[in-house]
Each structure stands twice: as C-alpha cells, then as structure tokens.
Amino acid sequence: MPKANHRLTPYLHLESRFKRVHVLRSITHLLRWDQEVLMPTGSAAIRADQLALLDMECSSILHSRRVALLLDKAEAGENALTDWQRANLREMRRLWHRANAIPKRLLNSLHSSTTRAEVRWRRAHEENNFSLLAPLQERVLQVVREKARRLGETLKCSPYDALLDEHDPGRQTREIDALFQALEKGLPPIIERTVQDQAEKPFIPFSGTISxxxxxxxxxxxxxxxxxxxxxxxxxxxxxxxxxxxxxxxxxxxxxxxxxxxxxxxxxxxxxxxxxxxxxxxxxxxxxxxxxxxxxxxxxxxxxxxxxxxxxxxxxxxxxxxxxxxxxxxxxxxxxxxxxxxxxxxxSKTLIRMDADEVTYSLHILIRYDLEKEIFDGTLRLKDLPEAWNEKYRQRLGRAPATAREGCLQDSHWPTAYFGYFxxxxxxxxxxxxxxxxxxxxxxxxxxxxxxxxxxxxxxxxxxxxxxxxxxxxxxxxxxQSTGENLNPDLFLSYLRNKYLPS
Amino acid sequence: MPKANHRLTPYLHLESRFKRVHVLRSITHLLRWDQEVLMPTGSAAIRADQLALLDMECSSILHSRRVALLLDKAEAGENALTDWQRANLREMRRLWHRANAIPKRLLNSLHSSTTRAEVRWRRAHEENNFSLLAPLQERVLQVVREKARRLGETLKCSPYDALLDEHDPGRQTREIDALFQALEKGLPPIIERTVQDQAEKPFIPFSGTISxxxxxxxxxxxxxxxxxxxxxxxxxxxxxxxxxxxxxxxxxxxxxxxxxxxxxxxxxxxxxxxxxxxxxxxxxxxxxxxxxxxxxxxxxxxxxxxxxxxxxxxxxxxxxxxxxxxxxxxxxxxxxxxxxxxxxxxxSKTLIRMDADEVTYSLHILIRYDLEKEIFDGTLRLKDLPEAWNEKYRQRLGRAPATAREGCLQDSHWPTAYFGYFxxxxxxxxxxxxxxxxxxxxxxxxxxxxxxxxxxxxxxxxxxxxxxxxxxxxxxxxxxQSTGENLNPDLFLSYLRNKYLPS
Structure with missing residues (x-):
C-alpha cells in the first residue's frame, strides 16, 4: 500500500484524506439522527464524547501540516487537473481555510458556550423569561464575534459576511440587503390583499383525528x-x-x-x-x-x-x-x-415563524436578519432585544407578540451561534x-x-x-446557468401574486 | 492543555489514549446495532467504509510507537499504581499484544475473506449445499491459521489457545478438554431419562397468536x-x-x-x-x-x-x-x-443449536468444539465435514440431520472466522x-x-x-472469589439432575 501511494499526485493524496473527512462526517450524521430519533435520554454524555471525538479526528486531518503542503503543491500543478478536480481542489481549500482560521481554544469556547446557552434557552423559553438567557447569549455573541473576525481576516471579507459564507458560500450582506429591500416593499401589499380576499372564501375544515x-x-x-x-x-x-x-x-x-x-x-x-x-x-x-x-x-x-x-x-x-x-x-x-x-x-399573520405560510414566511426572516446584524455589531444591546423584536413585528406584520416565548425566544439559532443562517x-x-x-x-x-x-x-x-x-x-x-439569471426577488413576488391574487 | 499534559505520568497518558479507543468502539457498537435493526438495505457499502475507518483509527492508536513507549515506562513504574490501575495496565498490554501481533495485511485478508465467505454462506444455506461454501471457508481457514500462529508466538501458547484467549482470556484447550469430557459422560443419561419422564407428563399447549x-x-x-x-x-x-x-x-x-x-x-x-x-x-x-x-x-x-x-x-x-x-x-x-x-x-433432541433446550444445548457445543479443533489442525478436511458432522450427531444425540442446512451449515461462526468461540x-x-x-x-x-x-x-x-x-x-x-472454586462441571450436572430429574 505505501509503495503504491508514492506514485499518487498531491491532488490524489488530498482526495484520500478528504475521503476520510467525509466518512467521519457521515458517522456524525448518523449519531445526530439517532440522538434525535431514538437515543435513550440518559445517553447524552457518551453521545457528546462520540461527537467530539469525530470532530477532533476531522480537525486533525484538516490541521495537519501534510494537508497544508499537499494543497500548495496541488494548486501549483492544477493545470493538469480536470474541471471537476479543480473545483474539488477549490472546495478543499475552502474547508481548509475555515478549519485553520479558528484555533482549537476558540472552537472549545464555542462548543461550551453554546451547549450552556442552549440548555438555558430551553428553560428561558419554558419560563417565558428572556433575561434568563441574556448573559449566556452575550457570551455566545462574544465568541461568535471573535470567530467571525478571524474568519473575515482569512477570507478577506467583513466579519458578518464571513458568517454568511459559512452557510451560503459567496453570499454577501450587500446582495442580501438589496434582495430583502425588494421583499420588504413587495410583500406587505400581497399579504394584506390576500388576507382580505381569503376572508371571503372560507374552506371546509375537516374534523376528527388521523392516526x-x-x-x-x-x-x-x-x-x-x-x-x-x-x-x-x-x-x-x-x-x-x-x-x-x-x-x-x-x-x-x-x-x-x-x-x-x-x-x-x-x-x-x-x-x-x-x-x-x-x-x-x-x-x-x-x-x-x-x-x-x-x-x-x-x-x-x-x-x-x-x-x-x-x-x-x-x-x-x-x-x-x-x-x-x-x-x-x-x-x-x-x-x-x-x-x-x-x-x-x-x-395568516401568525407570530411564530415555524407556523408561517408561504407568503408571510420571508417577513419573519427579514425581521431576524435586521436584528441579527444590529446585535452582532453591537448597535442593539441584548437587554433591548425583546422590545426591538416586538417593535419590528408591529411595523412589519401589524401586530406584536404578548410574550417573549412568542417573540424573541421562539428560535434556538442565536443561542446555538447560528448567526448568518436566517x-x-x-x-x-x-x-x-x-x-x-x-x-x-x-x-x-x-x-x-x-x-x-x-x-x-x-x-x-x-x-x-x-x-x-x-x-x-x-x-x-x-x-x-440553471435559471438564466442571478437571484431576482421580482420573480418571487410575481409568483406569489399569480398564485395568491389571480386576477 | 498541552502544558498540563506534561505533568501526566506515562500511565495517565495511556488512560487518555485508551479512552479514545473506548469511545471509537462505542461508535462501532452503535453502527452495528443500526445495521441489524434499521439501516436501509442499500447502505451496506458506506456502513462498511464507516466501520473500517473506525477500526483503522483504533489500530493506529494501538500501533503507535508512542503507546509502545508509554506501556514500557508505565510498567517500569507500576509499583506506584493502585491495584485497579495495575490491572488496567495489564489489560492495556493485552490489547496492545493482540493488536500488534497481527500485521495490517493480515487484518485486511481476514476482513475480505470473511466478508466473501459470509455472503456465500447465506447462499449455501439457502441452497442447502455445503460445497458452495467449502472453497471460501478454506481461504478463511488459512488466514485464521496464520493469525493464530502469530498470536500464539506473541502470547507464548499454542495457536488454537491463542484463538480461545481472544474470546475468553486465559482459557486453554487442556482445561476445556477436561470440562467437556465430564459433560460428554454426564449429559447423555440425563437427556435420556428426562425425555422418557417428560413423555409421561405432557403440558397443555396454547393455541392462537400473540401480537x-x-x-x-x-x-x-x-x-x-x-x-x-x-x-x-x-x-x-x-x-x-x-x-x-x-x-x-x-x-x-x-x-x-x-x-x-x-x-x-x-x-x-x-x-x-x-x-x-x-x-x-x-x-x-x-x-x-x-x-x-x-x-x-x-x-x-x-x-x-x-x-x-x-x-x-x-x-x-x-x-x-x-x-x-x-x-x-x-x-x-x-x-x-x-x-x-x-x-x-x-x-427434545432437536438438530438445531439455536432451538436447543437447557439440557441438550451443551452437547451441540461439544460436537462443534471437537470438529473445530480437527478442522483447524487439518486432521479433518473440509470436504469431509458434512459427513463428520452427521456422524457426531448420530453418536451424541442418536440422530443425524438429513440436510446440510440442518447440519454443518446452520451456524455462521466458521465462515466469519469465529474459531475458538463455540x-x-x-x-x-x-x-x-x-x-x-x-x-x-x-x-x-x-x-x-x-x-x-x-x-x-x-x-x-x-x-x-x-x-x-x-x-x-x-x-x-x-x-x-465469587463461587469458591474454579469451573466445576459436576455442579452443572447436579443442577440439571435436580431440576430435570427430581427424585
């Protein structure tokens, strides 16, 4: 085996290492699925150990000096690669950048602060009390800011754009701002007219239960x-x-x-x-x-x-x-x-994102996006979040939640550090x-x-x-390539108009 | 973290490495469970990759030079350890010996030959045809013999004892021979008399089905x-x-x-x-x-x-x-x-081990133990196994299987290299x-x-x-310590007599 390997190119050596990363990740997927679907409740501690170990194994591949050298060599010789191989090499480098921009200490802080904040969020949600969560959310925010700063330096973009890029490669605030402005303008009249129209066309509800x-x-x-x-x-x-x-x-x-x-x-x-x-x-x-x-x-x-x-x-x-x-x-x-x-x-103008329909759904996202940027850059302090949340709902949906549970405590994204995801x-x-x-x-x-x-x-x-x-x-x-143009909010708005307000 | 580690003793360093082995094994357990209980049928290939990778990670810990050095150092300083720690160190060395006695090439041969033989065994079982399995079983046998030879050299015992030791640490052929001779003599009269007695005391069978x-x-x-x-x-x-x-x-x-x-x-x-x-x-x-x-x-x-x-x-x-x-x-x-x-x-004198009752069960094992030793040392050639199997059943149980499916094809232990397990x-x-x-x-x-x-x-x-x-x-x-004496077959025989032949 080692002899044959000597004949492999740097690129092919990388393929075998990234294959290991993929297989490790596929195990992580299965453990997570099991955890949500049928793991016994008392097995959380060993499951956390298992997931942490798999993470560590992935990291140790991506942090190895050997992979860094192989990436440099493969990139120097990328003219010999096919289009798909070149694209693969680009994605390898992307994963490498992300992994190496964040020191292990910071990863540990991220893990421990979000684990604590998520547990607290459940309690705060249950007790309907945002102030319980606020201090732990503040800690998560500090760690996220440091992570974003480091990623931004590596990727040569703003810290918040570096967070966006994690979930949606290449997307930037500037583009999203423009798209969301169009929705902010276009959605409310569609919502208002649809609600009025539908009030005159009731449907027949079914009663009883389905097993x-x-x-x-x-x-x-x-x-x-x-x-x-x-x-x-x-x-x-x-x-x-x-x-x-x-x-x-x-x-x-x-x-x-x-x-x-x-x-x-x-x-x-x-x-x-x-x-x-x-x-x-x-x-x-x-x-x-x-x-x-x-x-x-x-x-x-x-x-x-x-x-x-x-x-x-x-x-x-x-x-x-x-x-x-x-x-x-x-x-x-x-x-x-x-x-x-x-x-x-x-x-319907529900206050809960997860219950929202096709037309109002994006408005819930617009609200979160605005607030998230303000929280991230410090313009909005956490203690003021509940009132800011309610105010946004009042402006955009015409009604505000009566409680934090129906308000800023409804999603677990922020306590689990999913900034840039909404x-x-x-x-x-x-x-x-x-x-x-x-x-x-x-x-x-x-x-x-x-x-x-x-x-x-x-x-x-x-x-x-x-x-x-x-x-x-x-x-x-x-x-x-697939639709003939870049993301165009007008297509979404006309689709909604055609469907919900047919003339 | 690395700083604190410098203060750890070699023994404690070993503990942290064997902890990783344990967590990796706990993941393997879960993947195997999932495979048998709910994995989609088409996912066997990725599952095999996952299991192989976890195995490789375990091996790489046990094969590392660092662990070898740490074991030597820890053993040199074992006077400073508690009883439990010393026992732990002994078990670490045991695992290390087993892992390092077998070269990677041999592990791969073992894996590939048993994977093929198990698939073939299923077909042979279905088609009721031992000759379909024989060539692949022969290959498995060759690999098992090499593994046993190497293990025997490391553990300083006979090759077959080295196989026994894998499943039942410290057990040797000599001891088993003596125990099984006692059963061979003691069981048949208990079986005969019980079958006669029970014929006169029928039970009331229940009819119908239970969901x-x-x-x-x-x-x-x-x-x-x-x-x-x-x-x-x-x-x-x-x-x-x-x-x-x-x-x-x-x-x-x-x-x-x-x-x-x-x-x-x-x-x-x-x-x-x-x-x-x-x-x-x-x-x-x-x-x-x-x-x-x-x-x-x-x-x-x-x-x-x-x-x-x-x-x-x-x-x-x-x-x-x-x-x-x-x-x-x-x-x-x-x-x-x-x-x-x-x-x-x-x-009842069933021919199928898995259906056997408490009294006859061990006779099925005695037959397999005898045959397995003969197959392993080459005294019995595989082509003669079906007839030898039937002959043993005739001698010990008074009846022989009519087909290989009810005979030597009923268990998957041998095709999967579980020699020394029965x-x-x-x-x-x-x-x-x-x-x-x-x-x-x-x-x-x-x-x-x-x-x-x-x-x-x-x-x-x-x-x-x-x-x-x-x-x-x-x-x-x-x-x-727990029962006052070493394994004593007479206790088993008197237990059976008291239960099945009360005077």
Whole structure:
C-alpha cells in the first residue's frame, strides 16, 4: 500500500484524506439522527464524547501540516487537473481555510458556550423569561464575534459576511440587503390583499383525528411516488422535522399531529425536498468536497420548492387527495382537492415563524436578519432585544407578540451561534420560485404531470440543472446557468401574486 | 492543555489514549446495532467504509510507537499504581499484544475473506449445499491459521489457545478438554431419562397468536421489573437476538414469533442477562480496558443464568404468568405458572443449536468444539465435514440431520472466522450453574423473591460478586472469589439432575 501511494499526485493524496473527512462526517450524521430519533435520554454524555471525538479526528486531518503542503503543491500543478478536480481542489481549500482560521481554544469556547446557552434557552423559553438567557447569549455573541473576525481576516471579507459564507458560500450582506429591500416593499401589499380576499372564501375544515400510523403510510406512499429510494433512506418521527445523512444513507423525519395532518405532510414534503437534492448529488464525487450540496440557501430552496410550490399546488392536491381518502379512510367535501388546496394556501399573520405560510414566511426572516446584524455589531444591546423584536413585528406584520416565548425566544439559532443562517430561508424562498420559473419555461408539461402522480420530468430537470452539479460551480454561477439569471426577488413576488391574487 | 499534559505520568497518558479507543468502539457498537435493526438495505457499502475507518483509527492508536513507549515506562513504574490501575495496565498490554501481533495485511485478508465467505454462506444455506461454501471457508481457514500462529508466538501458547484467549482470556484447550469430557459422560443419561419422564407428563399447549406489539410490551414490563434502566437502553427487534453498546447506551433486541411467544421472551431474558452485566461494570473505569467485561464465557454465563436458570424456573413463571395473562389478554390452564414452567423446560433432541433446550444445548457445543479443533489442525478436511458432522450427531444425540442446512451449515461462526468461540457457550452454561449455586448458598431468599417480582437481591449479589469487578481479576481468580472454586462441571450436572430429574 505505501509503495503504491508514492506514485499518487498531491491532488490524489488530498482526495484520500478528504475521503476520510467525509466518512467521519457521515458517522456524525448518523449519531445526530439517532440522538434525535431514538437515543435513550440518559445517553447524552457518551453521545457528546462520540461527537467530539469525530470532530477532533476531522480537525486533525484538516490541521495537519501534510494537508497544508499537499494543497500548495496541488494548486501549483492544477493545470493538469480536470474541471471537476479543480473545483474539488477549490472546495478543499475552502474547508481548509475555515478549519485553520479558528484555533482549537476558540472552537472549545464555542462548543461550551453554546451547549450552556442552549440548555438555558430551553428553560428561558419554558419560563417565558428572556433575561434568563441574556448573559449566556452575550457570551455566545462574544465568541461568535471573535470567530467571525478571524474568519473575515482569512477570507478577506467583513466579519458578518464571513458568517454568511459559512452557510451560503459567496453570499454577501450587500446582495442580501438589496434582495430583502425588494421583499420588504413587495410583500406587505400581497399579504394584506390576500388576507382580505381569503376572508371571503372560507374552506371546509375537516374534523376528527388521523392516526399517526396512517399519516406515516401516506407520507411513505407519496415519497415513493416522488422517487425517494427507500433502499437508501428512511422516514421517522421526531420533535422537529429534519434530514440527516448522505446520499448512501439518508434519513428524514417529520412531526405528526393527529388533529392536523397537514403539518406532518408538509414536513414530509419539505424534508423530501432536502433529501432529493442530496440523493441527486454527483455519485462520482460522493466522498469529495465538490460532491457536497451548494450551501443552505440552495438546500432550503430545494426543500421549499417541494413543500411550498409543488406541495401547495392544485396539481399536487389533485394527485394526493385520492391517496388521502384511501389511506386515511375519509371522504366528503373537506377532502376535495380544491378544498385541500385552499387550506394549504391559507395566509395568516401568525407570530411564530415555524407556523408561517408561504407568503408571510420571508417577513419573519427579514425581521431576524435586521436584528441579527444590529446585535452582532453591537448597535442593539441584548437587554433591548425583546422590545426591538416586538417593535419590528408591529411595523412589519401589524401586530406584536404578548410574550417573549412568542417573540424573541421562539428560535434556538442565536443561542446555538447560528448567526448568518436566517437569511438562507428567505433566499431559499426566492431560489425556489426562480427554479419554478425555469422549470415551467423549459418543461411546462413536467409540472402538469404532478397531477397524475408523475414526478419524473420535474426531478429529471432538477437533477440535470442543480442536483448533479454538486459544488462544481459557485452559487451565482449555478443560478445563472440553471435559471438564466442571478437571484431576482421580482420573480418571487410575481409568483406569489399569480398564485395568491389571480386576477 | 498541552502544558498540563506534561505533568501526566506515562500511565495517565495511556488512560487518555485508551479512552479514545473506548469511545471509537462505542461508535462501532452503535453502527452495528443500526445495521441489524434499521439501516436501509442499500447502505451496506458506506456502513462498511464507516466501520473500517473506525477500526483503522483504533489500530493506529494501538500501533503507535508512542503507546509502545508509554506501556514500557508505565510498567517500569507500576509499583506506584493502585491495584485497579495495575490491572488496567495489564489489560492495556493485552490489547496492545493482540493488536500488534497481527500485521495490517493480515487484518485486511481476514476482513475480505470473511466478508466473501459470509455472503456465500447465506447462499449455501439457502441452497442447502455445503460445497458452495467449502472453497471460501478454506481461504478463511488459512488466514485464521496464520493469525493464530502469530498470536500464539506473541502470547507464548499454542495457536488454537491463542484463538480461545481472544474470546475468553486465559482459557486453554487442556482445561476445556477436561470440562467437556465430564459433560460428554454426564449429559447423555440425563437427556435420556428426562425425555422418557417428560413423555409421561405432557403440558397443555396454547393455541392462537400473540401480537408482536404485546410481546414487546411484556418484554419491557419484565425488563423494568428486573431493573433494566430504559433511560440508558432500548429493546428492539431483529433477525437474531443480540446486545450491542456500552453501559451508557445499551441496546438489546429479540426476535418475536406470533405463534410462539416463548422464543421471543427467552430472547429478551437472554439479552437482558448480557445487558445487566454490562450495566453493572465498574462506572469509574467506564472508558478503560479494566472496565470491560471478563470475556465471552462469563458474559454468556450471565445471559444463560437469566434465561435458563431464572427464566425457566417455577419462581419466575409464578411472577410472569399474571403479567402474561394481563398483557396478552389470555386465560385458562395453558397460562398457569406450572404449565408454563413445564413448557419452558421441555427437553427434545432437536438438530438445531439455536432451538436447543437447557439440557441438550451443551452437547451441540461439544460436537462443534471437537470438529473445530480437527478442522483447524487439518486432521479433518473440509470436504469431509458434512459427513463428520452427521456422524457426531448420530453418536451424541442418536440422530443425524438429513440436510446440510440442518447440519454443518446452520451456524455462521466458521465462515466469519469465529474459531475458538463455540466453547464459550458451554463454559457459560457451567458458569451459570456455578453462579446459581453460589447465590443460593449465600442468599437463598434472593432467588425465592423472584416469585414476587423482586429481583433486587439477585442482582445485588451478581453486581457485588461479578459485574462490578470488570476485568480487575483474571477469569480464574474471579470464579474462585465469587463461587469458591474454579469451573466445576459436576455442579452443572447436579443442577440439571435436580431440576430435570427430581427424585
């Protein structure tokens, strides 16, 4: 073995090291899934040890002198590489930069401060008392600022842009500001008119309960129709829906409610959207950085496309209604496709992001993005956050939460140091509508076929244009190639107008 | 951190390295459990990569020059250590010897030859054709012989003893030969007389089916009564019952059959016996080699004690029958404690080891032990195995299998290179009866209390005498301390006579 290795190029040596990183990460995915789905409650300590050790093993590969030397050599000889190899080398360097910009001491501080803050956040949420969380949130913030400063120096960008880049490579505040300004202007009139319109068109609510076993059966049936490969994946149940794994073993969950089957179903669709992207990633590059997804905005876009655009369409409901009737054993006007569509597209000014509909959702994100920047740069002090939060909701949604639990304590992102993550959700919504535009322009029949339960054209197109490209291109290149232009908020706004305010 | 480390002794440095080995192994346990219980069928390739990588990480710790130096230094200064630390150091050296005796090339051959042979074994079993397996079994045998030779040189014992030592530290052929000769002589008359006696005392069979959900509920109820800590463990279902994990996250499975609830229940008891041992291991030494169990014969002994001696006792059935009636919703004479006891202690000359009862079970092992030694040293050629197998069954049980599937193809141990493992089962049976003797001598009321569902005295005693000692003593020391003498086959034979042939 060592003899053969001597003949490998520096680039190929790197491939074998990054393969190890990938396999270690695939184990981490499985442990996290298990932790959320079926780990005994008392096993948290050993699980934390296991995850920390896997992290350490990954770090020790990325921090090794040998990898640093190999990267330099491979880059010096990159003319001999194929396009995919060059893109892979770029992604390796990206991971290397991120890993080496942050000293181990800082990683440890990040880990310990977020672990404490998350536990405290649960209590603060339960007791509805933000001041319990504030001091620990302050500590997290200090560590995040130091991390962002160091990353910014390495990546040669502002600290906050360095945080954005972690979740959504190449995205910058300037671009997001412009996109979100357009939404800030365009969304409120759509929301107002839709709420008024819908008040005159009530839907028929269904009463009674649907067992969770039947809801899971329906979920699996629909997933099969969409091509979810159950020989490499599972559907389970957890407190919040999520997707974990790699395309070789990918597990999604949803949260089911006997009194409201629609939330469970939409969870299934959302996570199936994430999963289908992962399943479609380029198999030849499975173990390599270039074989990974192109960041969270696009990933969220793929999930929202399936949940919001496909799942909340008349075509989908025409296909799904008979399956609901059959698997749930129900009938009557509440289970009619048009009635189900009306219910799934209901717009309401909820104060809770996770309950928000397709139209108001991005407004919740805009609020968080504004506040997060102010908290990060220190303009807004944490003690003033609850009131600032309420004020933003008053301005944007016309109503404010009565409690912190319905307000700034509702999300766990900040206590767990996920600064720079929120924008992905709204960027994902814009992405989804733009992808939809591209699809119906090029393959209009593919969307119509959904009504007959035929998803093949739709996923073929997504596969060709997005999934199979992995991280071969930058985010901006990928959007231009697949949809003809960079993220355009007007496409999202017109999509909403066409759907919610048809003339 | 590095500064503080400089002050650590060589021994403490070793502890931190073996902690990493332990955490890596705990991850391996979880991946194996997942593989058997719920992994999607198409995910075998990535799972193999994951397991291989974890193995490699363990090996690289055990093969490092640094660990070799630290072991030498720690042993030179072992006078300064406590008894437990010295025992821990002995176990570290044991693991180090085993790891370093086998070169990486040989490990790879072992892995690839057994992977191929196991797949072929499944086909041979299905097609009932031993000649399909023979060539791949021959290859496995060659690799096992080389491994045993190298281990024997390192451990200064015969190659076959080196294999025995792997599963049951310190056990030697000479001792096993003597024990098994006593069983070979003592068991047949007990079997013959019991079969005759029982023919005159039929039991009332129950008819119908019991749903698997109810069988699981009963299993969990009984496990709770026995003190199985569900905050650190689970019960699931798989093709064969097994236990995987560590005392911080321990998962057992059973296989349930709607038409025969007794097999599922006995599987639950057997695996709970394994689990209670693991849960009772010394918590202060959780991450260290000395905190592990004292080998497979003792582990099997703990499982057989709970399944065969406790589970198939009148006391247990008096406690369990009302729970069966309540949870299964059944009644009538078939569900009477005495009738259940008769059924659970039924002796029959089955040809299948896994279906064997308490009395005949060890005979199946004796046959395998004889054949295995002959195969290993080349006296018996593989092509002659099926006939030799049948001949042994004819001699020992008075009947021979009609097919290879019921004969030498029934177990997967040999294709997967588990030579030296079979004796553990019969040694476990002897251990169990000896432990039972010790318990009723010292705490007779503890066994009686089982009838009232009180297992505390029983597990207290096991905990003090066996579980909590981990690998602090050698196998032989442990048996002498806990039961007053070394393994004694006469105790097992008298236990069987008292139970099955009461005068």
């Amino acid at each position: 969770i076993a039947r809801q899971r059966d329906l979920g699996k049936k629909l997933m099969r129709c969409m091509g979810f490969p159950f020989d490499k994946g599972r559907l389970d149940e957890s407190l919040h829906p999520f997707t974990e794994g790699t395309s070789e073993d990918l597990r999604i969950t949803s949260k089911f409610d006997e009194r409201n089957f629609l939330t469970g179903l939409m969870g299934v669709l959302h996570e199936t959207g994430h999963a289908m992207y992962d399943f479609g990633l380029p198999p030849d590059w499975f173990f390599q950085p270039v074989g990974r997804d192109r960041g969270m905005a696009l990933h969220e876009g793929m999930a929202l496309f399936l949940e919001m655009i496909v799942g909340r369409s008349r075509e989908f409901m025409r296909f799904a209604a008979p399956w609901m009737q059959r698997i749930f054993g129900v009938s009557g006007p509440a289970w009619d496709a048009e009635n189900l569509y009306r219910q799934a597209t209901r717009v 924008p992905s959700y709204a960027l994902g919504a814009i992405t989804a509508s733009q992808v939809y535009n591209g699809l119906i322009r090029e393959r209009p029949e593919a969307f119509d076929a959904v009504a007959m339960g035929d998803f093949s054209g739709l996923f073929d197109w997504l596969n060709q244009r997005i999934y199979s490209l992995g991280s071969r291109f930058t985010n901006h290149e990928l959007m231009e | 698997i959900a109810r069988q699981r509920d009963l299993g969990k109820k009984l496990m709770r009564c026995m003190g199985f800590p569900f905050d650190k463990g689970r019960l699931d279902e798989s093709l064969h019952p097994f236990t995987e994990g560590t005392s911080e996250d321990l998962r057992i499975t059973s296989k349930f059959d709607e038409r025969n609830f007794l097999t599922g229940l006995m599987g639950v008891l057997h695996e709970t016996g394994h689990a209670m041992y693991d849960f009772g291991l010394p918590p202060d030494w959780f991450f260290q080699p000395v905190g592990r169990d004292r080998g497979m014969a003792l582990h099997e002994g703990m499982a057989l004690f709970l399944e065969m001696i406790v589970g198939r006792s009148r006391e247990f059935m008096r406690f369990a029958a009302p729970w069966m009636q309540r949870i299964f919703g059944v009644s009538g004479p078939a569900w009477d404690a005495e009738n259940l006891y008769r059924q659970a202690t039924r002796v 004796p553990s089962y019969a040694l476990g049976a002897i251990t169990a009866s000896q432990v039972y003797n010790g318990l009723i001598r010292e705490r007779p009321e503890a066994f009686d209390a089982v009838a009232m569902g009180d297992f505390s005295g029983l597990f207290d005693w096991l905990n003090q005498r066996i579980y909590s000692l981990g690998s602090r003593f050698t196998n032989h020391e442990l048996m002498e």
